[in-house]
Amino acid sequence: MIQNKYKILLVEDESNIRNLVSTVLETSGYQTIMADTCSVAKTLFASYLPDLIILDLGLPDMDGINLLEFVRKDSLVPIIVLSARTNESDKIDALDKGANDYITKPFGSGELLARVRAALRNNRFSAEQGRLPGGRFTLKELEIDYDARRVFIKGEEIHLTQTEYNIVALLSENCGKMMTYATIIKAIWGGLAEDGSVKKLQVNMANIRKKFGDKPGETNYIANELGVGYRLNE
Numbered sequence: 001m002i003q004n005k006y007k008i009l010l011v012e013d014e015s016n017i018r019n020l021v022s023t024v025l026e027t028s029g030y031q032t033i034m035a036d037t038c039s040v041a042k043t044l045f046a047s048y049l050p051d052l053i054i055l056d057l058g059l060p061d062m063d064g065i066n067l068l069e070f071v072r073k074d075s076l077v078p079i080i081v082l083s084a085r086t087n088e089s090d091k092i093d094a095l096d097k098g099a100n101d102y103i104t105k106p107f108g109s110g111e112l113l114a115r116v117r118a119a120l121r122n123n124r125f126s127a128e129q130g131r132l133p134g135g136r137f138t139l140k141e142l143e144i145d146y147d148a149r150r151v152f153i154k155g156e157e158i159h160l161t162q163t164e165y166n167i168v169a170l171l172s173e174n175c176g177k178m179m180t181y182a183t184i185i186k187a188i189w190g191g192l193a194e195d196g197s198v199k200k201l202q203v204n205m206a207n208i209r210k211k212f213g214d215k216p217g218e219t220n221y222i223a224n225e226l227g228v229g230y231r232l233n234e
Protein backbone atom coordinates (compact mmCIF):
# COMPACT_ATOMS: atom_id res chain seq x y z
CA MET A 1 0.00 0.00 0.00
CA ILE A 2 2.86 2.35 0.71
CA GLN A 3 3.88 2.77 -2.92
CA ASN A 4 0.26 3.49 -3.75
CA LYS A 5 -0.45 6.31 -1.31
CA TYR A 6 -3.14 8.68 -2.50
CA LYS A 7 -1.75 12.08 -3.48
CA ILE A 8 -3.85 15.05 -2.42
CA LEU A 9 -3.29 18.54 -3.76
CA LEU A 10 -4.21 21.05 -1.08
CA VAL A 11 -4.83 24.58 -2.32
CA GLU A 12 -5.16 27.04 0.56
CA ASP A 13 -3.53 30.43 1.18
CA GLU A 14 -3.97 30.55 4.97
CA SER A 15 -0.93 28.78 6.37
CA ASN A 16 -2.55 27.75 9.67
CA ILE A 17 -5.41 25.97 7.87
CA ARG A 18 -3.00 24.50 5.32
CA ASN A 19 -0.78 23.08 8.04
CA LEU A 20 -3.69 21.75 10.02
CA VAL A 21 -5.28 20.03 7.02
CA SER A 22 -1.98 18.57 5.78
CA THR A 23 -1.17 17.22 9.25
CA VAL A 24 -4.58 15.56 9.48
CA LEU A 25 -4.18 14.05 6.01
CA GLU A 26 -0.60 12.87 6.46
CA THR A 27 -1.40 11.31 9.82
CA SER A 28 -4.06 9.30 8.00
CA GLY A 29 -1.59 8.04 5.41
CA TYR A 30 -2.23 10.46 2.54
CA GLN A 31 0.54 12.28 0.72
CA THR A 32 -0.09 16.02 0.42
CA ILE A 33 1.17 18.53 -2.10
CA MET A 34 0.52 22.15 -1.18
CA ALA A 35 -0.17 25.33 -3.11
CA ASP A 36 -1.06 28.80 -1.81
CA THR A 37 -2.21 30.35 -5.08
CA CYS A 38 -4.26 29.30 -8.08
CA SER A 39 -1.32 29.57 -10.46
CA VAL A 40 0.99 27.42 -8.32
CA ALA A 41 -1.84 24.89 -8.02
CA LYS A 42 -2.20 24.68 -11.82
CA THR A 43 1.50 23.90 -12.18
CA LEU A 44 1.44 21.30 -9.40
CA PHE A 45 -1.72 19.72 -10.78
CA ALA A 46 -0.07 19.22 -14.16
CA SER A 47 3.14 17.78 -12.75
CA TYR A 48 1.80 15.58 -9.95
CA LEU A 49 -1.62 14.46 -11.25
CA PRO A 50 -3.11 14.16 -7.75
CA ASP A 51 -5.86 11.68 -6.85
CA LEU A 52 -7.88 14.39 -5.10
CA ILE A 53 -7.89 18.18 -4.84
CA ILE A 54 -8.95 20.14 -1.76
CA LEU A 55 -9.56 23.66 -2.93
CA ASP A 56 -10.09 26.90 -1.04
CA LEU A 57 -12.21 29.32 -3.09
CA GLY A 58 -10.75 32.56 -1.73
CA LEU A 59 -7.20 32.65 -3.09
CA PRO A 60 -4.96 35.73 -3.44
CA ASP A 61 -4.37 35.61 -7.21
CA MET A 62 -7.64 34.26 -8.59
CA ASP A 63 -10.93 32.77 -7.45
CA GLY A 64 -10.61 29.04 -6.76
CA ILE A 65 -13.45 28.50 -9.26
CA ASN A 66 -10.88 29.34 -11.90
CA LEU A 67 -8.81 26.29 -10.93
CA LEU A 68 -11.93 24.13 -10.81
CA GLU A 69 -12.79 25.07 -14.39
CA PHE A 70 -9.17 24.59 -15.48
CA VAL A 71 -9.01 21.07 -14.03
CA ARG A 72 -12.46 20.04 -15.28
CA LYS A 73 -11.58 20.84 -18.87
CA ASP A 74 -9.96 17.43 -19.09
CA SER A 75 -9.86 15.64 -15.74
CA LEU A 76 -12.38 13.88 -13.51
CA VAL A 77 -10.17 13.96 -10.41
CA PRO A 78 -12.39 14.44 -7.34
CA ILE A 79 -12.42 18.01 -6.01
CA ILE A 80 -13.56 19.03 -2.54
CA VAL A 81 -14.12 22.77 -2.19
CA LEU A 82 -13.14 24.35 1.11
CA SER A 83 -14.46 27.76 1.91
CA ALA A 84 -15.54 30.17 4.57
CA ARG A 85 -18.34 31.23 2.27
CA THR A 86 -21.69 30.08 3.50
CA ASN A 87 -23.58 31.47 0.56
CA GLU A 88 -25.69 28.78 -1.12
CA SER A 89 -25.09 30.19 -4.59
CA ASP A 90 -21.30 29.80 -4.21
CA LYS A 91 -21.83 26.21 -3.20
CA ILE A 92 -24.13 25.48 -6.14
CA ASP A 93 -21.80 27.30 -8.51
CA ALA A 94 -18.84 25.14 -7.38
CA LEU A 95 -20.87 21.93 -7.67
CA ASP A 96 -22.25 22.96 -11.08
CA LYS A 97 -18.71 23.55 -12.24
CA GLY A 98 -17.71 20.05 -11.24
CA ALA A 99 -16.76 20.04 -7.56
CA ASN A 100 -17.58 16.69 -5.97
CA ASP A 101 -18.21 18.00 -2.50
CA TYR A 102 -18.11 21.12 -0.37
CA ILE A 103 -16.95 21.76 3.19
CA THR A 104 -17.60 25.00 5.02
CA LYS A 105 -15.01 26.36 7.44
CA PRO A 106 -14.66 25.78 10.31
CA PHE A 107 -14.76 22.01 10.08
CA GLY A 108 -13.48 19.14 12.23
CA SER A 109 -10.78 16.69 11.18
CA GLY A 110 -13.27 13.81 11.39
CA GLU A 111 -15.58 15.50 8.94
CA LEU A 112 -12.71 16.33 6.59
CA LEU A 113 -11.44 12.74 6.54
CA ALA A 114 -14.93 11.34 5.99
CA ARG A 115 -15.39 13.62 2.95
CA VAL A 116 -11.97 12.69 1.59
CA ARG A 117 -12.68 8.97 1.89
CA ALA A 118 -16.09 9.39 0.23
CA ALA A 119 -14.67 11.43 -2.66
CA LEU A 120 -11.89 8.91 -3.28
CA ARG A 121 -14.36 6.03 -3.09
CA ASN A 122 -16.65 7.61 -5.61
CA ASN A 123 -14.00 8.39 -8.15
CA ARG A 124 -13.85 6.50 -11.40
CA PHE A 125 -11.11 4.10 -10.36
CA SER A 126 -12.82 2.72 -7.31
CA ALA A 127 -15.46 0.13 -6.75
CA GLU A 128 -18.51 2.06 -5.58
CA GLN A 129 -19.23 3.50 -8.98
CA GLY A 130 -18.55 0.26 -10.79
CA ARG A 131 -20.70 -2.77 -11.35
CA LEU A 132 -18.36 -4.99 -9.37
CA PRO A 133 -19.59 -6.28 -6.02
CA GLY A 134 -17.47 -6.15 -2.90
CA GLY A 135 -14.93 -3.65 -4.23
CA ARG A 136 -13.12 -6.41 -6.07
CA PHE A 137 -12.61 -7.43 -9.64
CA THR A 138 -11.52 -10.90 -10.69
CA LEU A 139 -10.60 -12.29 -14.06
CA LYS A 140 -8.99 -15.72 -14.24
CA GLU A 141 -6.10 -15.43 -11.76
CA LEU A 142 -6.08 -11.62 -11.77
CA GLU A 143 -7.64 -9.88 -8.79
CA ILE A 144 -8.01 -6.15 -8.13
CA ASP A 145 -8.89 -4.67 -4.75
CA TYR A 146 -10.19 -1.23 -5.71
CA ASP A 147 -10.46 0.14 -2.18
CA ALA A 148 -6.85 -0.70 -1.36
CA ARG A 149 -5.66 -0.05 -4.96
CA ARG A 150 -3.83 -3.37 -5.02
CA VAL A 151 -3.49 -5.94 -7.78
CA PHE A 152 -2.79 -9.64 -7.40
CA ILE A 153 -2.10 -12.51 -9.78
CA LYS A 154 -2.39 -16.03 -8.33
CA GLY A 155 -2.61 -14.36 -4.92
CA GLU A 156 0.78 -12.64 -5.33
CA GLU A 157 0.75 -8.86 -5.21
CA ILE A 158 1.85 -7.13 -8.41
CA HIS A 159 3.55 -3.85 -7.50
CA LEU A 160 2.32 -1.15 -9.83
CA THR A 161 3.02 2.57 -9.93
CA GLN A 162 0.08 4.97 -9.48
CA THR A 163 -0.20 5.45 -13.23
CA GLU A 164 0.06 1.74 -13.99
CA TYR A 165 -2.61 1.02 -11.40
CA ASN A 166 -4.92 3.68 -12.85
CA ILE A 167 -4.54 2.18 -16.33
CA VAL A 168 -5.26 -1.35 -15.08
CA ALA A 169 -8.29 -0.12 -13.12
CA LEU A 170 -9.60 1.72 -16.18
CA LEU A 171 -9.18 -1.34 -18.41
CA SER A 172 -10.85 -3.57 -15.81
CA GLU A 173 -13.84 -1.24 -15.60
CA ASN A 174 -14.15 -1.67 -19.35
CA CYS A 175 -13.19 -5.34 -19.41
CA GLY A 176 -13.53 -6.87 -22.86
CA LYS A 177 -13.81 -3.49 -24.55
CA MET A 178 -11.07 -2.13 -26.80
CA MET A 179 -9.97 1.17 -25.32
CA THR A 180 -8.37 3.55 -27.79
CA TYR A 181 -5.13 5.34 -27.03
CA ALA A 182 -7.04 8.63 -26.99
CA THR A 183 -9.61 7.36 -24.47
CA ILE A 184 -6.98 5.96 -22.13
CA ILE A 185 -4.75 9.03 -22.37
CA LYS A 186 -7.63 11.39 -21.70
CA ALA A 187 -8.76 9.35 -18.67
CA ILE A 188 -5.30 8.90 -17.19
CA TRP A 189 -3.44 12.10 -18.03
CA GLY A 190 -6.30 14.35 -19.04
CA GLY A 191 -4.68 15.37 -22.32
CA LEU A 192 -4.79 14.68 -26.02
CA ALA A 193 -3.22 11.70 -27.76
CA GLU A 194 -0.07 13.24 -29.17
CA ASP A 195 3.19 11.48 -30.02
CA GLY A 196 4.64 12.02 -26.54
CA SER A 197 1.58 10.81 -24.66
CA VAL A 198 1.10 7.74 -26.87
CA LYS A 199 4.73 6.83 -26.24
CA LYS A 200 4.21 7.36 -22.49
CA LEU A 201 1.16 5.07 -22.59
CA GLN A 202 3.05 2.41 -24.53
CA VAL A 203 5.92 2.45 -22.01
CA ASN A 204 3.48 2.09 -19.11
CA MET A 205 1.61 -0.71 -20.91
CA ALA A 206 4.84 -2.57 -21.63
CA ASN A 207 5.71 -2.40 -17.92
CA ILE A 208 2.25 -3.57 -16.87
CA ARG A 209 2.32 -6.51 -19.30
CA LYS A 210 5.78 -7.48 -18.07
CA LYS A 211 4.63 -7.34 -14.44
CA PHE A 212 1.58 -9.41 -15.38
CA GLY A 213 3.83 -12.01 -17.00
CA ASP A 214 2.27 -11.41 -20.42
CA LYS A 215 4.62 -12.34 -23.25
CA PRO A 216 5.11 -10.16 -26.34
CA GLY A 217 3.27 -11.47 -29.37
CA GLU A 218 0.81 -13.41 -27.24
CA THR A 219 -2.43 -12.13 -25.84
CA ASN A 220 -2.70 -12.96 -22.21
CA TYR A 221 -4.53 -10.55 -19.92
CA ILE A 222 -3.98 -7.49 -22.04
CA ALA A 223 -4.44 -7.46 -25.80
CA ASN A 224 -2.78 -4.75 -27.86
CA GLU A 225 -4.21 -3.75 -31.19
CA LEU A 226 -1.36 -1.84 -32.75
CA GLY A 227 -2.24 1.74 -33.61
CA VAL A 228 -5.66 1.39 -31.95
CA GLY A 229 -5.55 0.58 -28.27
CA TYR A 230 -5.66 -2.01 -25.53
CA ARG A 231 -8.20 -4.37 -24.07
CA LEU A 232 -8.32 -6.42 -20.92
CA ASN A 233 -9.42 -9.81 -22.22
CA GLU A 234 -12.62 -11.26 -20.92
Ligand code: CA
Nearest residue numbers: 013056058059
Ligand atom coordinates in the same frame (compact mmCIF):
# COMPACT_ATOMS: atom_id res chain seq x y z
CA1 CA B 1 -8.48 31.79 1.54
